[in-house]
Amino acid sequence: MTHRREALLALLFALAVLAAAFAVPWLRFVLTLALAKGIAALGVMLLLRAGQVSFGHAMFVAFAAYAVAFLAGQVGEALLLLPLAILLAALLGLVIGLFVARYREIFFGMLNLALSMVFYSLLEKFYSITHGTDGMRVPAVTWAGMATERVGGEWAVLVAALVLAIGFALLARLYLASPLGEALQGIKTREARLEFMGLPPRRVLLVAYVLSAAMAGTAGALIALTTRHVTPLMGYWTASGELVFIVILGGAGGVLGPFLGAIAYELVRVYAAASVADAWQLILGAVLLAVILFARGGLFSLLRGRRA
Amino acid sequence: MGITRRDAVLGTAFGGLLLPSTLRAQPAQRPQELRIGITTFLSGPASVFGVPGRQAAEMLIDEINRGGGIGGVPIRPFFVDEGPGVEHLLGEFRRLVLNERVEVMLASISSGSCLACTPLAEELRRVTLLWDCGTQRIFEERRYQYAFRTQANATPEVLAPLLYLLKRKPDFRTVAVLNQDYAWGRDSWELWRAGMQALKPDARVVAELFPRFGATDFSTEVTRLLALRPDVILSTSWGGELDTFIRQAAERRLFERSTFVLPLAESSLERVGRSLPAGHIVGSRGDHWFQHPAPADKARLDRFVNNYRQRFNSYPIYPTYHMYQALSALQAAYAKAMAANGGNWPNEQQLAAAFPGLEFDSPTARMTIREDGQGLEPQLIGTSRHTDALPFATLSDMIVFPADLVTAPVGRNSVEWLRGLSRDILDRVPAPAG
Known part of the structure; x- marks a missing residue:
């Protein structure tokens, strides 16, 4: 797909999101969550480019969400909270990345899973601080100094999510086209070649890991500002699995894939739950099976296949 | 901080100006x-x-x-x-x-x-x-x-079994708790402990066990409880975990050594059948029991x-x-x-x-x-017993606690209210029936 065509597609996509949010008010909330999860899935996709699957990235989502919940009382401004939470998630990503970037494949996936479950347990066990599974309420915040009521606040966080989604998609595109990003493919095929070229694979993976942690943190902060209630379940392994699911559904071929996947995932889930409240999991599973069987490159490959 | 009439008038005037018409009260159509x-x-x-x-x-x-x-x-x-x-x-x-x-x-x-x-x-x-x-x-x-x-809410649902225990078995000295490790398990234990410290300060807590939420094996906990021999074992667990715990405790005869207090066990009685022996304290998160001794109707x-x-x-x-x-x-x-x-x-x-x-x-x-939105619901607590009529435990010696006796008053924090309870409350507990 050409540069211009992808940009056009992204623009259409953004307009469609805004139009849907305008026409159907309750979809604002669902679409904001979808965009947030799309950003997190984009991070997971970067690691997937290096052939590494993380089953623990919900940890960064939950970490940033709790950071927002704890800090919102002191820092009541969303435009400060968001970068702060992203920075904190990136720092955590750096610390954990230094350790997990040494491992590959199943070990990489399992270590991420294990660490995320440790964090989940901390959220649950430090009951007097986090209120355990009941979760924490996120106090009301201002946007650029303006107090917002419900509808205004929903629009503010949707627009913020859309801007950040576009921003991170552009960043990811630039990054993947840069030498450091191209080197990720090298980790997937054969690492020794990278070393012969003078590129340390560990550092290549670490950069991708910190970026992906920042993206997951962005998602967490946006989700916390949208739901205004955070629970440890955000960091549970099924939430990490959901991100991988979204990448597979959307396709890892381009930066639009995770967003397509996230929106399809949320909409299928919402409409399945609306039509059959007790069998929505079945429908979601059937959709994923269909994608795996008939569109191995995800929804994104369907778009590309028809247009290329 | 009271609202004066002036505040009310001003509030109404400004509210009328600022609120868009859609938010003001509209007559509704049937x-x-x-x-x-x-x-x-x-x-x-x-x-x-x-x-x-x-x-x-x-x-x-x-x-x-x-x-x-x-x-x-x-x-x-x-x-x-x-x-x-x-x-x-x-x-x-x-x-x-x-x-x-x-x-x-x-x-x-x-x-x-x-x-x-x-x-x-x-x-x-x-x-x-x-x-x-x-x-x-x-x-x-x-x-x-x-x-x-x-x-x-949780306060009466925990206080009522505690009062029942203090009425029926006032001489217990040691208590152990086994709750699910999540918010309800932790909250209910905090409430129980606050009430127990006020009403029976000499009771000693010998074990606080919080197996993970969704646990399927309680053999370690049962072993520990068998060794500690507490007079009372409290568990606010529910669902599959409570069923499993009751069965595993029954197999190893833990019920013979300790009195169990199970505030949610009414919902498990039919499923666990005869595994739950007679003589243990059962609650139902309210006065819900198909053999209620004195229903209004x-x-x-x-x-x-x-x-x-x-x-x-x-x-x-x-x-x-x-x-x-x-x-x-x-x-x-x-x-x-x-x-x-x-x-x-x-x-x-x-x-x-x-x-x-x-x-x-x-x-x-x-x-x-109530005016704060909280419902006032009586609490029924009873002791398990077995009859030939049904294949599972039913309740005897039931006490129906009136809601105002066991509910924290409006505006009071439950834990603080429980900490301040005096033993007079025991005199106001009604006599058992049924």
């Missing part, structure tokens, strides 16, 4: 159908409560609609699964209110869901009945205009129990009674609001105004909703 949203667990471990809750809702709504509905309007329920978590629930809540135009929400079994939904309900200005969740934090931390609870209780058994082939457990209470409160509130509105259909403010002080019938009692 709808074709009364749409209500019901959030309940349809998947996950808590579906042991959620599915009976939904079954009861379907049965009762059928009955109400056969009788002409509410004010001539039939009810149409929309069910939402709480299983996927708070994000999904908040999205569905918005969908039901904004898209399906439900007039009332019946929210949540999980306390976490309730804590997340209630502020949203307030923002959406939609009457929300908290039909089953236990956390006492809701109305103690904040005041709500649109949220009401049609049942008790025996015919009403029998009708509910028999209809439920006929349709679903099991005895109703506490969530089904809680659903009855929520729907009964809804009927009473619409009747009250319509009477206050000259027989016309109420708008959301008029409906919300009907709830404080509302009286309605549960299957077993006449209940009220």
Whole structure:
């Protein structure tokens, strides 16, 4: 797909999101969550480019969400909270990345899973601080100094999510086209070649890991500002699995894939739950099976296949 | 900080200027159908409560609609699964209110869901009945205009078994606790400990066991409890975990050494059958028991129990009674609001105004909703016994605790209130019946 065509597609996509949010008010909330999860899935996709699957990235989502919940009382401004939470998630990503970037494949996936479950347990066990599974309420915040009521606040966080989604998609595109990003493919095929070229694979993976942690943190902060209630379940392994699911559904071929996947995932889930409240999991599973069987490159490959 | 008349006048004047006309009270039209949203667990471990809750809702709504509905309007329920978590629930809540135009929400079994939904309900200005969740934090931390609870909360549900224990077995010296490691397990233990320190300060806690939520093996805990020989073992666990714990404890004869206090065991009795021996203390999160010793209207209780058994082939457990209470409160509130509105259909403010002080019938009692939105529900605690009539334990020596005896007063923090209790409260406990 050409540069211009992808940009056009992204623009259409953004307009469609805004139009849907305008026409159907309750979809604002669902679409904001979808965009947030799309950003997190984009991070997971970067690691997937290096052939590494993380089953623990919900940890960064939950970490940033709790950071927002704890800090919102002191820092009541969303435009400060968001970068702060992203920075904190990136720092955590750096610390954990230094350790997990040494491992590959199943070990990489399992270590991420294990660490995320440790964090989940901390959220649950430090009951007097986090209120355990009941979760924490996120106090009301201002946007650029303006107090917002419900509808205004929903629009503010949707627009913020859309801007950040576009921003991170552009960043990811630039990054993947840069030498450091191209080197990720090298980790997937054969690492020794990278070393012969003078590129340390560990550092290549670490950069991708910190970026992906920042993206997951962005998602967490946006989700916390949208739901205004955070629970440890955000960091549970099924939430990490959901991100991988979204990448597979959307396709890892381009930066639009995770967003397509996230929106399809949320909409299928919402409409399945609306039509059959007790069998929505079945429908979601059937959709994923269909994608795996008939569109191995995800929804994104369907778009590309028809247009290329 | 009181509101003076001047404040009220100014507030009204500015409110009138600033509020867009759509937000001001509008007279409501009598709808074709009364749409209500019901959030309940349809998947996950808590579906042991959620599915009976939904079954009861379907049965009762059928009955109400056969009788002409509410004010001539039939009810149409929309069910939402709480299983996927708070994000999904908040999205569905918005969908039901904004898209399906439900007039009332019946929210949540999980306390976490309730804590997340209630502020949203307030923002959406939609009457929300908290039909089953236990956390006492809701109305103690904040005041709500649109949220009401049609049942008790954790405080009476923990204090009543504690008082029962102090009445029936006052000589115990050591206590161990085995609760699920999540909010309810921790909260209920904090409440119990606060009450016990006030009412029996010499009781010693010998073990605090919090196996992980969803645990399937309690052999380590049973071994530890067998070695420690506590006089009393408290467990507020529920569902599959309580069933498993009871079976594993029974196999290793833990029940012979210690008295168990199981405040939620009513919901497990039929499933565990004879595994639960006689002589242990059982609660039901309210006064829910098909052999209630003194129901307000025996015919009403029998009708509910028999209809439920006929349709679903099991005895109703506490969530089904809680659903009855929520729907009964809804009927009473619409009747009250319509009477206050000259027989016309109420708008959301008029409906919300009907709830404080509302009286309605549960299957077993006449209940009220306090001015802070909290429901006043009596608590029934009994001792397990076996008879030849039924293949599972039933209750004897039941005490029905009046709601005002065991509920923290309006505006009081439960833990602080429990810490300040004096032993006089024991003299006010009614005598056992049945």
